[in-house]
Amino acid sequence: MKEAAMSAYDRDLDKNPANYQPLTPLSFLERSARVFPDHPAIVHGRIRRSYRDFYARSRRLASALAKAGVGKNDTVAVICANTPAMLEAHYGVPMCGGVLNTLNTRLDAPIIAFSLDHGEAKVFIVDREFSKLAKEALALAKVKPLVVDYDDPEYDGPGERIGSVEYEDFIAGGDPDYAWQRPADEWDAIALNYTSGTTGNPKGVVSHHRGAYLLALGNIVTCGMAKHPVYLWTLPMFHCNGWCFPWSISAVAGTHVCLRWVRAKAMYDAIADQGVTHLCGAPIVMSLLLNAPAAEKREIGRTVSFFTAAAPPPEAVLAAMKAAGFDVTHLYGLTETYGPSVINDWNRDWDGLSSADYAAKKARQGVPYPVLEGMTVMNPETMEPVPADGVTLGEVMMRGNVVMKGYLKNRKASDEAFAGGWFHSGDLGVLYPDGYIQLKDRSKDIIISGGENISSIEVEDVLFKHPAVQAAAVVAKPDDKWGETPCAFVELKPGMSATAEEIIAWCRQNLAAFKCPRTVIFTELPKTSTGKIQKFVLREMAKGA
Structure with a gap:
């Protein structure tokens, strides 16, 4: 059979360094530091840092890690509250080729130990508040990482230094002009996140630079973020890398307002005093805001965007949040999709619906982010889409560039998750005629x-x-x-x-x-x-x- 002639569009038009660079969210910080060097990047208690400072400190961390032997695909584990060090880790670790593994501060020592071993952590950055937990985990773990203590000046509670060097001393030995490199391939790993195991130990979700870059931009588009938003860190950064917002906010030169503990007074004070425009959180965060004593509440005087995941908020909660000055948007996603990749994209035509119909629309998980190429509800046995009738149950499935690389050291689980060329979420739902989905149950319970x-x-x-x-x-x-x-x-x-x-x-x-x-x-x-x-x-x- 005669080969088809090569098209002119396929000839002499190859990739080269001038027309192709691997995508990475690390470039967002570099750009903001160059364009807005003096703009406030981080607020944390009495700490104020500009984008110039943020970029220099992240490069210092990368340089110090490289000097400590961290290179491509070496895991750096971090157990920290929402602090400047946690933000710096989202840049500094991958800037030297490392893979960032943020650990859930609420887990127990055996699971932390398993994560350290499974991810083969080479460095472990430990917030003093979690030193007891970390110490217990290290005693159980086989790996012996370099332990770096982070002694947050805003923390005055119990804890001890358990490492060989304190964070500030560690990065002081790094170069603020460190020549970090883009990943050789945008498919290179940028982060490792452990899911809660359904049986036995948790699975390690591996994310790549391309997916983190795209989801970070997807957040900006989906959340309607203009230049210089002020983002309050009520969402733990250990949750799917804070839903990629550590990278999103820097892309638009926004201000990261760190919050060590999610408390009502601290949230209201930050919103009022720092001019917060956006925040994310689980239903518990809304509950704290609404049920705070009158003495802890502050007058907001403007609309603040609030993004929530998990179960859709009840109608009464939505009404109360609106009255308090918050515009709530419902998101849905998984660790395997870099966090939220589906949004209840509200149609203004629905504003006039009856109370019951309005609530029914709000209860739906929604439609894909612009950066998620495919999402539907399928029969997992036949891999055929279910009827778009809002009734027939199937499994929610996704495909696209914001789906994980796979599960670390677990080919069987990865193959099962990607069977048929779609990511199987494990969530059961229905599909409506307008393309919106709604979850009905969780097959994994x-x-x-x-x-x-x-x-x-x-x-x-x-x-x-x-x-x-x-x-x-x-x-x-x-x-x-x-x-x-x-x-x-x-x-x-x-x-x-x-x-x-x-x-x-x-x-x-x-x-x-x-x-x-x-x-x-x-x-x-x-x-x-x-x-x-x-x-x-x-x-x-x-x-x-």
């Missing part, structure tokens, strides 16, 4: 409490180990403050007894506190004819508990 993922299976495993427990099942119980909390249904062994308090105390001995059930109900578990527990029945029981 993940409970989202205060923005944290909790595996029901992990909690059930602990419950089954209690000497008096014969059978147990855990489901999500709706909660006005946390969005959802774990609710445990327990069958006791014949002749055995236990109280709800004893069961909860048992869980606290074996789980991170936020994973423990808030409610325990003793009952015979409803089962199918084959003995499978009917969790949908338990969910209804939990709602009325």
